[in-house]
Amino acid sequence: xxxxxxxxxxxxxxxxxxxxxxxxxxxxxxxxxxxxxxxxxxxxxxxxxxxxxxxxxxxxxxxxxxxxxxxxxxxxxxxxxxxxxxxxxxxxxxxxxxxxxxxxxxxxxxxxxxxxxxxxxxxxxxxxxxxxxxxxxxxxxxxxxxxxxxxxxxxxxxxxxxxxxxxxxxxxxxxxxxxxxxxxxxxxxxxxxxxxxxxxxxxxxxxxxxxxxxxxxxxxxxxxxxxxxxxxxxxxxxxxxxxxxxxxxxxxxxxxxxxxxxxxxxxxxxxxxxxxxxxxxxxxxxxxxxxxxxxxxxxxxxxxxxxxxxxxxxxxxxxxxxxxxxxxxxxxxxxxxxxxxxxxxxxxxxxxxxxxxxxxxxxxxxxxxxxxxxxxxxxxxxxxxxxxxxxxxxxxxxxxxxxxxxxxxxxxxxxxxxxxxxxxxxxxxxxxxxxxxxxxxxxxxxxxxxxxxxxxxxxxxxxxxxxxxxxxxxxxxxxxxxxxxxxxxxxxxxxxxxxxxxxxxxxxxxxxxxxxxxxxxxxxxxxxxxxxxxxxxxxxxxxxxxxxxxxxxxxxxxxxxxxxxxxxxxxxxxxxxxxxxxxxxxxxxxxxxxxxxxxxxxxxxxxxxxxxxxxxxxxxxxxxxxxx
Numbered sequence: 001x002x003x004x005x006x007x008x009x010x011x012x013x014x015x016x017x018x019x020x021x022x023x024x025x026x027x028x029x030x031x032x033x034x035x036x037x038x039x040x041x042x043x044x045x046x047x048x049x050x051x052x053x054x055x056x057x058x059x060x061x062x063x064x065x066x067x068x069x070x071x072x073x074x075x076x077x078x079x080x081x082x083x084x085x086x087x088x089x090x091x092x093x094x095x096x097x098x099x100x101x102x103x104x105x106x107x108x109x110x111x112x113x114x115x116x117x118x119x120x121x122x123x124x125x126x127x128x129x130x131x132x133x134x135x136x137x138x139x140x141x142x143x144x145x146x147x148x149x150x151x152x153x154x155x156x157x158x159x160x161x162x163x164x165x166x167x168x169x170x171x172x173x174x175x176x177x178x179x180x181x182x183x184x185x186x187x188x189x190x191x192x193x194x195x196x197x198x199x200x201x202x203x204x205x206x207x208x209x210x211x212x213x214x215x216x217x218x219x220x221x222x223x224x225x226x227x228x229x230x231x232x233x234x235x236x237x238x239x240x241x242x243x244x245x246x247x248x249x250x251x252x253x254x255x256x257x258x259x260x261x262x263x264x265x266x267x268x269x270x271x272x273x274x275x276x277x278x279x280x281x282x283x284x285x286x287x288x289x290x291x292x293x294x295x296x297x298x299x300x301x302x303x304x305x306x307x308x309x310x311x312x313x314x315x316x317x318x319x320x321x322x323x324x325x326x327x328x329x330x331x332x333x334x335x336x337x338x339x340x341x342x343x344x345x346x347x348x349x350x351x352x353x354x355x356x357x358x359x360x361x362x363x364x365x366x367x368x369x370x371x372x373x374x375x376x377x378x379x380x381x382x383x384x385x386x387x388x389x390x391x392x393x394x395x396x397x398x399x400x401x402x403x404x405x406x407x408x409x410x411x412x413x414x415x416x417x418x419x420x421x422x423x424x425x426x427x428x429x430x431x432x433x434x435x436x437x438x439x440x441x442x443x444x445x446x447x448x449x450x451x452x453x454x455x456x457x458x459x460x461x462x463x464x465x466x467x468x469x470x471x472x473x474x475x476x477x478x479x480x481x482x483x484x485x486x487x488x489x490x491x492x493x494x495x496x497x498x499x500x501x502x503x504x505x506x507x508x509x510x511x512x513x514x515x516x517x518x519x520x521x522x523x524x525x526x527x528x529x530x531x532x533x534x535x536x537x538x539x540x541x542x543x544x545x546x547x548x549x550x551x552x553x554x555x556x557x558x559x560x561x562x563x564x565x566x567x568x569x570x571x572x573x574x575x576x577x578x579x580x581x582x583x584x585x586x587x588x589x590x591x592x593x594x595x596x597x598x599x600x601x602x603x604x605x606x607x608x609x610x611x612x613x614x615x616x617x618x619x620x621x622x623x624x625x626x627x628x
Contacts, residue, residue: 040102042136043067050149051134052076052127053099061114062098065133070149076127078154080244080251081113081163082235083132083324099133106132113163116254126158131240140349147347151335155247162245162253164233169226173258176226180264183212183271202274203536214275227268230255239321239332242314246336311337312364315404316377316412325349327356329404339367357401358442365440371427371580372438372449376600377402379409380568398445400597400627410551410566413583413600414505417513428505428513429602431577431584433609438580447627451578452620454603454611455557457586463553463567471524471546474501477554479562488561488605500554500562500604507544517545548602561606566599575603576625577611587625594628 045051048070053063068074095111096103106114110132121128135146154160167173186209190201206213214224230253235241245251251262314333323329331347334340345359364374380399397403414428432451441448461477482494489496498518506517523535523542548564555565557575565573565586574587574595583600584607590596614620 038102040065040099040104042139045142045146050129050146050153052129053133054127055118055121057122060098061111061118063128065099066127068127070152073156074127075124075158076129077117077121077124077159077161078157078244078249079113079117079128079130079161079163080154080241082109082165082238083107104133109163109165112166113161113254116256117161117163120161124159129153129157143349144347147331148335151243151247154244155249157249160245160247160249160251162235162241162251164230164235164253164255167256167258168229170256170258172222172226172229173255174226175223176228176230177258177260177264179212179220179223179227180260180268184264184267186212187267187271202271205271206274212271214272224272227272230260231265231269231272234322237320237322239318239323239328242318242321243332243336309336309338311340311360312370312373312377313412315360315402316409319404319409320407326353326405327351330356330360354397354401357397357403361401361442371582372578373415373582374402375400375578375585375597376412376415376582377404378597378599379403379406380566380596380598381406398447398597398628400447408551410599411547413548413602414503414513415582417505417515427582428515429583429607430609431581431607431611432579433612435609435612435615436579438578445628449578449625449627450622451576451581451585451625452611452615452622454575454577454584454606454614454620455559455561457555457565457569457571457573457575458558459556460565460569460571461554463551464549465551465567471543472521474546474549474554475521477501486562486605488610493562496562496604500564500602501549502545503548503564503602504604504607505545505548507541507547519545555601557603561603563601563603565601568598569601573598575601577615578625583607587627590628594626597627 045067049067050070050073051065052068052073053065056062056064094105095108096105097111097114098104110130131150136142183205186205187201190204190208191197194200194204211218212220214221218224233255245262252259253262253265311333314337315330318329318333321329323332327349330345334345334347340363344363348356351359361374364370378400379402416425417428418425436450438449464473467473477497479493479497482492482497484493485491486493486496491499495518498520502517502519504515504517506514519542520538523538551567552564553567553569555563555569557563561575563575563584565575569586570588572589574589576585576587578585581600584603586598586601587595588598611620615622
């Protein structure tokens with residue numbers, strides 16, 4: 001066992017003893033909170049006020065709840081946590097604390113968090129902000145107002161505590177946190193030694209410290225199990241933590257009595273992802289690591305090479321998250337979007353989910369630089385072809401309205417690519433050739449807009465919706481006549497096919513894209529255990545590009561055009577150019593001039609305005625589409 005982990009084991013009992021001596025509250029008051037005249041009641045907040053808890057020393061969980069002006073608040077700590085305890089059968093409000101000498105009902109997970117952070121807050125002599133207590137959740141008007149302060153509240157905090165819950169295996173958690181610290185030390189050393197190049201630093205860590213690799217027989221395997229337990233918690237999938245735990249305030253995560261920092265989180269998820277992608281490791285360990293990885297790099301991913309954090313991209317990138325109120329999937333992210341200005345979208349919990357989504361659509365269409373970007377976020381599931389989509393058995397969405405609660409969707413088609421020596425970015429595609437401005441009208445559940453039909457789908461492959469880890473699956477779509485010429489581009493069908501599967505884009509990451517790329521199947525055929533650093537990088541780039549095939553199908557049109565289309569596409573659907581669109585689109589004619597929206601698509605040789613020439617010479621005809 002590595003020395004750092006052996007030391008952690010020897011210190012385990014002393015850590016438990018030291019923590020147990022802290023002045024933690026007594027759990028004896030825990031129990032069902034019966035309604036009585038002693039129940040806590042909120043007083044109305046004045047303009048620009050928030051509430052803060054001042055915890056009181058003693059055996060019981062007790063505090064004073066104070067009203068403070070947001071501009072003159074003293075040092076405070078913020079608690080970030082999930083409202084419900086995962087897997088718990090305990091009723092939502094079965095615990096209580098004393099606030100201003102009155103009983104206040106709280107949920108079990110919050111009670112557990114308070115019993116483990118109270119002594120820390122008292123020791124630092126800070127006030128405490130907790131959303132469930134400091135905001136009157138029953139007052140919609142107050143919620144609407146307070147939610148607009150939350151970005152400031154979290155970014156101005158002295159410290160943020162992220163509560164992960166109680167540990168299932170305390171010794172593994174202790175070992176896991178010790179390993180995080182060890183990984184941080186060796187990675188920092190290699191980062192300096194490799195001239196600040198992270199990829200080379202990770203490669204060096206593996207080469208010089210094989211004992212840290214999470215192989216089944218590794219001495220570190222148990223410690224990695226502890227890390228994975230930490231990173232698999234439901235906390236990482238809560239929508240509000242993307243505002244709460246990604247800001248500039250120092251953030252520490254707590255699991256029971258154990259604590260680690262935001263920086264140690266980043267190291268663990270980064271190395272875990274590296275091991276999963278590039279080495280023959282116990283991949284079952286890392287099934288839950290992706291959520292914490294997304295959180296760790298959230299603001300970096302949404303800022304680099306994108307001109308800031310676009311609301312639509314943030315909404316799409318957080319589809320997998322969960323929220324108690326589905327409207328929070330939008331409202332929790334407003335303060336993080338660089339393109340949102342005061343008044344663009346105002347939180348209003350009196351609105352239906354459909355009305356909230358319509359607010360997003362109107363906002364996006366009002367921004368000239370967004371063009372028809374909103375349509376790229378629509379995903380129709382296979383078989384979901386009726387005029388409206390039901391959600392929760394009640395709410396209905398027209399096919400052109402994006403439902404951001406849809407978790408499994410294709411990767412977004414490229415919208416921006418780099419050019420001019422990687423110093424600038426431009427639209428990835430321009431199917432309309434900037435030929436004509438769009439005239440959009442939304443009337444009830446209908447969207448009316450201009451464009452023209454390019455062609456009709458006549459052939460479809462099987463969709464890549466299963467075995468998503470099988471990167472060779474798209475090869476099953478390979479046409480038989482590879483040496484023949486693909487007329488729209490005068491390339492061989494083989495080359496056109498390999499470009500189509502990558503949508504003609506080389507992906508250096510999920511955010512850095514460059515036009516002009518064809519897949520190279522030889523990269524996937526290399527022996528993964530013997531490949532060089534350069535081959536590892538090439539495999540990574542090809543893996544990113546192949547993701548455009550996920551949940552899509554390879555198609556042919558009646559005029560012999562090949563492309564990638566949504567998995568819900570049917571033979572007979574139309575490939576259309578919509579003015580100001582960032583891609584081509586698949587529409588379904590349902591009669592009487594109405595169309596269902598199926599999704600955006602890629603047709604090789606027609607992504608840069610080539611179809612406009614067919615329109616100009618009279619081969620194609622413009623029309624007004626009515627989407628339902």
